[in-house]
Amino acid sequence: METIHNNKHSNLGHRTPVFTVFSNEPLLSVKDKLLTLETLQQSLDLKEMMDNFATLVATFNRPFNIRFQSAFGFFSLPKLQHNNFTKNFNLGSSGQSPRLGTMTYQSETPFTVNEDKLLTELHALLIPNLKHALKFSELNAMVYKDHLTNIGNRAYYEETIFHAIEQSNRANLGLSLMVLDINHFKVINDTYGHLKGDQVLNQFAQVLTKSIRTSDIVFRLGGDEFVVILQPSAPCSIDKVHQRIKEEIGNNISLKEINFSASIGYSHWEIGTSATQLFELADQNLYENKALARIQR
Known part of the structure; x- marks a missing residue:
């Protein structure tokens, strides 16, 4: 069968089909x-x-x-x-x-x-x-794995957020950060013991993992503090993930038995924002939400 070659095939700027007639010969030179x-x-x-x-x-x-x-x-x-x-x-x-x-x-x-x-x-x-x-x-x-929960650890978070900001700078992708901690975690340890506390950390890590997309990543920074990187992201992404987290907590029998709850703070990356600033904004929002929840009680 006759093969029609495209002589400009090796030109990096050329994006038209390489061949116009099928051939058993390799298409790549x-x-x-x-x-x-x-x-x-x-x-x-x-x-x-x-x-x-x-x-x-x-x-x-x-x-x-x-x-x-x-x-x-x-x-x-x-x-x-x-x-x-x-x-x-x-x-x-x-x-x-x-x-x-x-x-x-x-x-x-x-x-x-x-x-x-x-x-x-x-x-x-x-x-x-x-x-x-x-x-x-x-x-x-x-x-980079947290050995208790099998999700990313602090070292993995620090490397990932750096690359995520680089990618958002380069490709104009939305990037959001969620910071979460477990309410009254010390009380859980004191009441039920540290073994139960470890189980709660594992259960919450699973809740977060189930609540995000495959392009998002969950990390445990230490203790009962967790972080989620959402990329690509829009402002509405936080609300969707937050709602899924609440639903997953409600569906988890073990967490419901101890009246489990968690607090969430978030921030959205903007050009010029460093990884430290992004975390500080989300962390500040977390404590503002905690204070508001105490007032509403």
């Missing part, structure tokens, strides 16, 4: 493959690698909404407003290799045969680097 490998090897950080991969996809094909999800990492790159068509790829699931995760593409228009073929070729170049990135994420998860 040797030069394209080398560029792809060099780009993907720039970082072991999963988000940076996937961000670079999304740029390559847009370069060699066209922009898509891209989402990758696995046990040790999540990436989402929304660009298009209308997502009429979806294509899923299970990466690394052939032969005896375990599945690394699922890559999802969303498009305003149908996917062509050549686009499927090109994405498959790009995935073949991505997978070896992705394995290293996911292993790196797994090792980081062990370092």
Whole structure:
């Protein structure tokens, strides 16, 4: 079968389809493959690698909404407003290799045969680097995990909020911070014992995890203090998460038995706001809400 080549394929600014007639021959040239490998090897950080991969996809094909999800990492790159068509790829699931995760593409228009073929070729170049990135994420998860509740710890929060602010600066994403603590936690420990107190911390961590989206992250800073990073976020996001938290607490029999309650404060990131300032604003809002609750009683 005759193959019609696009001679401008290697031009980074070119975003039109690479081929117009299907061929069994590779769509990516040797030069394209080398560029792809060099780009993907720039970082072991999963988000940076996937961000670079999304740029390559847009370069060699066209922009898509891209989402990758696995046990040790999540990436989402929304660009298009209308997502009429979806294509899923299970990466690394052939032969005896375990599945690394699922890559999802969303498009305003149908996917062509050549686009499927090109994405498959790009995935073949991505997978070896992705394995290293996911292993790196797994090792980081062990370092950054709170060993009591299995959510992020303070060190993970400090690193994540720094990157979240960088990303909001770069991509104009909304970013909100929620600070939470358990009301009368000392009384719970004194009344029911520290073992029960640990169980309450675990239950509350589960409540928070169930109440957020996959793109949001929950952390335990220490004691009974928790933080949630919402990104992307709008002012209404806080109200939605707050409502889900209240519903999850109400549905938790163990927490209802001890008349459990928690206080919440929040802040919204604006250009020029540092991580410290963002936390201080949310923490101040937390104590204002606590004071208001005491007055209303």
